[in-house]
Every structure is written in structure tokens, then in C-alpha cells.
Amino acid sequence: MNQSTTRETLASRLGFILLSAGCAIGLGNVWRFPYITGRYGGAAFVLIYVLFLVILGLPVMVMELSIGRASKKNIGLAFQTLTPKKKGWPVYGKFAIVGNYVLMMFYTTISGWLFSYFFHMLKGDFSGRDAQAVSSFFSSMLGNPLGMTFWMLLAVILGFLPVARGLQSGVEKITKYMMIGLLALMLVLAANSLSLKGGAEGLRFYLIPDFSRMAENGLFEAIYAAMGQAFFTLSLGIGSIAIFGSYIGKEHRLTGEAVRIISLDTFVALASGLIIFPAAFAFNIQPDAGPSLIFITLPNIFEQMAGGRFWGSLFFLFMSFAALSTLIAVFENIISFWIDTKGVSRKKATLYNAIAIFLLSLPCLLGFNVLSSFQPFGAGTGVLDLEDFIVSSTLLPLGSLIFTLYCTWKYGWGWNAFLDEANSGEGLKFPHGLRFYFKFILPAIIIGLFTKGYWDIFIK
Structure with a gap:
């Protein structure tokens, strides 16, 4: 029987949007975005960040969704399905699946x-602890x-x-329920922080x-930070967004x-800052x-806050939802690869991969104690830093570059085939007139990000 006729689909448009957003929404939204926003000038940085979301993140996301929807396959099979006679492209599909595994090798530990x-926090184990005791709690957990x-x-x-x-x-x-709960928790937590004396x-x-x-921190550094955050926050490049494109119909344009x-x-991301900054200043x-922001600074803040045990529990429930939404989305991408390529049932694929992910996650976990002598990038680094580098600084930018070239060059899928897919349905059109930007300038920006990531690690 033809795979495309039996492929599962999502029940609703809302489910698709919440699932895709759940994959993109992760820990970087909460502990990295507020910090770099404050460091680089608050709202001034946010404006630059939003600009790069539009000119960098948005087009790559449309391309990844288009590849998924047109192929009706996971990223491991999408390239060979769309362009079976054009060799070379499918090779990255396997690397992208590996990237999903590597991401989960450290994301499960942090979750x-x-x-x-x-x-x-719910149990009250932070009650009565001073700042040093909270810090010691985190250290003892890692040990x-x-x-x-x-x-x-x-x-x-x-x-x-x-x-x-x-x-x-x-x-x-x-x-769907978890994301609605996450958004509701954010609104409640933000309202509480804004009501604190001194929070203004x-x-x-x-x-x-x-x-x-x-200017103090350098305009170029601020631009690079905004560019990097806009790019990496969306989890583009390893097919974890494409998979949800493969589960939807053509009723709506992908832009x-x-x-x-x-x-x-x-x-x-913005609401996280509304939770953290007023509370910190108060x-x-x-x-x-x-x-340290999540596991040391914020527990100290909650400890000083009226009803801190309650608010702290809500905060870590919200954080758990953010982490879990990413786990579920990436696990679905991995499982769909096994179903499509190995022909195994969903339940068997789940069991095999649950065991595999558990075992693969152990090196990161042990990197904080038993394997702490392994410091790949120098003193203070560990297994987590290496795994994060493989995903964030290597596979995400390389994958996004490949998606961009594949969708805009005739040697790949091609501009016209991509536009036909992206613009199928009703809604906002992908701009045809910006072909030169998408074909030449966007890849150059991605190459610049990739190069800067390696420069900062190995040369700077």
C-alpha cells in the first residue's frame, strides 16, 4: 500500500501551530533571551531581534515546512522523495536525524x-535556605x-x-493542552512579577x-547576538519543524x-523577560x-517572595511544560523516521528509541560527575558543551543552509517548485520578488553565523 495514503495527519490547524511552536519554544526562550536582551539594551535589542526573525528565521521556516508538506515524509526521506534523480541532497537527511538524537542526548538531562x-519546590525543600544553600543544592544535584x-x-x-x-x-x-497551560502559567507569573514592589x-x-x-557591549556583538538568537530559537535545520509540515494539508499558505x-x-520569549526582570529588580x-539563572538566581528570588513556594512551583511547572513540548516534538520526528524507513509499528519504534535515548543521554549526565575530567573546550566545559556545539553551532546552521540552497537553486528542488508548495492554499504569500535575497544573501548570512560560531570556540 502507498505510504502517502496511510500517513497520519493532524486533526486541526491549531494542533499544527501549537505543536510546531512547542518544538520551537524551549529553554533558550526562557533563560537566554531575557539575559541577552538586558545585556544589549533592552527594547533596542528586541527590535533588532524581531527584524532578524523576519528576514532570517521566517524564510528558513517556510522552506523547511514546504519540504515536509510536499514530500509527506520525515527529513530522512524528504530530499530523495522530492528529487530522486538529484544525488547528494539525501545525505544531509541522515545527518539531520542524527542531530535530533544528539539534541535529545542533553535536552533530556536538563528537562x-x-x-x-x-x-x-512543591515539597518546600527550598524553604529557609539562604543563597549559598540554594547554590549548594544545585551543585549536589549535579554530583x-x-x-x-x-x-x-x-x-x-x-x-x-x-x-x-x-x-x-x-x-x-x-x-495542545500543555501549550495552553504553558501560556496561561506565563500570564499568571508575569502578572505576579509586575505587581511586585520595585518591579517597575x-x-x-x-x-x-x-x-x-x-554601544558598551559593541554594536556588532549585539547584532550577532540578535541574529543568532533569532536563528537558533526556532530549532531550524534538523527537520523537527518539517515533520509537522508533512502532517498537514494544503488549505493554508505556509508563510x-x-x-x-x-x-x-x-x-x-518576551513574556519570560516580564517574569524574570521585575522579580530580579524587586x-x-x-x-x-x-x-545559574534558572537553578540558583530564581529559587533565591522565590524564597524572598510572599507565597514564594507557590510561585516557584508554578514557574518550574511552566519550565517543565516548555521542555516537555520540545521533547515530544523531536521524539515524534525520530519515531516517524523509524516508521517510514524501517516499517516498524509506532509502539515498537517508541520502545526501541526510548531505550536508545536513555542510554545515549548517560554521557551528558555523567559529564557533571564521573566524566567531569573530560573537558573538550577547556576548563569548565563538559559533555553537554560538546553535544550542544554539534547541534547549535554545526547541524542547525548547516541544515538551514542546505534547505535554503535546495529551495532556491535549480540543482536542488528549485525556486518555482518551492514557491508552488509554499503558496498553495489561502493566506500570506511568500515574496516572489525577493529571489535574489533568498538565493544569495540569506545563505551568506547563515555561512557567517556558522563561521562565527566556530571562530568563537576554536580561535577567539
Whole structure:
């Protein structure tokens, strides 16, 4: 029987948008975006960031969705399905699937941390702890491989359970409720932060443009940071967005759908700043970057806040939802590859991959304790840094470059075939007149990002 006639589809347009947004919305929205926004001048940085979302993130997302919808396959098979006589392109499809595995090798561990913190915050284990004790709690968690293994395994199980249930009854239904819950939690948390005495100063810091602050840190660095955040926040380049394109019909043009997905992703990023900055300023705590913001700084803030145990529990529930939405989306991409290429049932593919992801996640987890002597990029780095580099600095930009070239050059799928797919249906059209930009300038920008990522790691 022909695969395309039996392929599962999503039940609703809302399900597609929430699933795709759930894949894009991740931890980078919450702990990286607010920090770099404050560092590079608040609203001034946001304006540059939104510009790059439109000129960089949006077109690549439309291209990835188009490849998925036209092929009705996962990224591992999409290129050879669309252009079977053009060799070479399908090779990247396999690398993209590998990228999904590598992403999950560290994302499951961080998700486990969030589940752990939600449990301990709800239980009241942070009550009465001073700043040093909260910091020690995080350190002791990293030093306990058995405890981290439990929480990582829970993340793997919770991520794969909806996938095992099926596309509509599991992935779509559960993600829909979870994303609605995530958005509701954000609004409640933001309202609470904005009501704190002294929070207005944090709001000014976040939302009023400060070009002098941007100049202090370097205009070029601010532009590069905005470009990088706009690009990486959408999880483009490894087919985790394309898979949901393969599950939808041609009723709506893909540019409009991509605008909706990116708008939802941006809303979450902006709302994260509304939660974090007023709260940090209200208690005179400077927000930091990276894990310390989520696992040390914010628990200290909640500890000082009236009803802090309640608000802290809600915050880590929100963070858990953000992480879990990405796990489910990427797991679905991996499972669809197995179903399409190996011909195995969804439940068998889920079981095999749950075991594989669990085992593959152990090196990252052990990198904080048993394997801490392995420091691939110098002192203070570990397995997580290496895995993150493979995905964020290598496969995401390379994959996006390949999608762009494939959709705009005659040696690939070609501009006309791409436009026909992207503009099928009703809604916002992909701009035909900007072909030169998409064919030459956009690839140059992506190559620049890729080169800068390697320069910063190996030469700077």
C-alpha cells in the first residue's frame, strides 16, 4: 500500500501551530533571551531581534515546512522523495536525524533538572535556605548521578508516552493542552512579577531602549547576538519543524502559518523577560545567564517572595511544560523516521528509541560527575558543551543552509517548485520578488553565523 495514503495527519490547524511552536519554544526562550536582551539594551535589542526573525528565521521556516508538506515524509526521506534523480541532497537527511538524537542526548538531562526542581519546590525543600544553600543544592544535584538518572529517565518516559499513543490522540492532544497551560502559567507569573514592589525598575530595564548599553557591549556583538538568537530559537535545520509540515494539508499558505508559529515563540520569549526582570529588580538580584539563572538566581528570588513556594512551583511547572513540548516534538520526528524507513509499528519504534535515548543521554549526565575530567573546550566545559556545539553551532546552521540552497537553486528542488508548495492554499504569500535575497544573501548570512560560531570556540 502507498505510504502517502496511510500517513497520519493532524486533526486541526491549531494542533499544527501549537505543536510546531512547542518544538520551537524551549529553554533558550526562557533563560537566554531575557539575559541577552538586558545585556544589549533592552527594547533596542528586541527590535533588532524581531527584524532578524523576519528576514532570517521566517524564510528558513517556510522552506523547511514546504519540504515536509510536499514530500509527506520525515527529513530522512524528504530530499530523495522530492528529487530522486538529484544525488547528494539525501545525505544531509541522515545527518539531520542524527542531530535530533544528539539534541535529545542533553535536552533530556536538563528537562530532568526542571522536573526535579518542580518536585522539590512543591515539597518546600527550598524553604529557609539562604543563597549559598540554594547554590549548594544545585551543585549536589549535579554530583549525584543516580538522582539525575531518575529524573532524566522520567523525562524520557514523559516525552515518549504521548508519541506512543499516536499522532492525534497522543502527540497533538497532549501538546495542545500543555501549550495552553504553558501560556496561561506565563500570564499568571508575569502578572505576579509586575505587581511586585520595585518591579517597575526591572520593567524599564527590559522594555525601554538603551542604546548606550548596546554601544558598551559593541554594536556588532549585539547584532550577532540578535541574529543568532533569532536563528537558533526556532530549532531550524534538523527537520523537527518539517515533520509537522508533512502532517498537514494544503488549505493554508505556509508563510502565514510560519508567522503564527514564530509569533507564539516570540511571545513566550518576551513574556519570560516580564517574569524574570521585575522579580530580579524587586529583590535587588542581577539576573545571570545560563543554568545559574534558572537553578540558583530564581529559587533565591522565590524564597524572598510572599507565597514564594507557590510561585516557584508554578514557574518550574511552566519550565517543565516548555521542555516537555520540545521533547515530544523531536521524539515524534525520530519515531516517524523509524516508521517510514524501517516499517516498524509506532509502539515498537517508541520502545526501541526510548531505550536508545536513555542510554545515549548517560554521557551528558555523567559529564557533571564521573566524566567531569573530560573537558573538550577547556576548563569548565563538559559533555553537554560538546553535544550542544554539534547541534547549535554545526547541524542547525548547516541544515538551514542546505534547505535554503535546495529551495532556491535549480540543482536542488528549485525556486518555482518551492514557491508552488509554499503558496498553495489561502493566506500570506511568500515574496516572489525577493529571489535574489533568498538565493544569495540569506545563505551568506547563515555561512557567517556558522563561521562565527566556530571562530568563537576554536580561535577567539
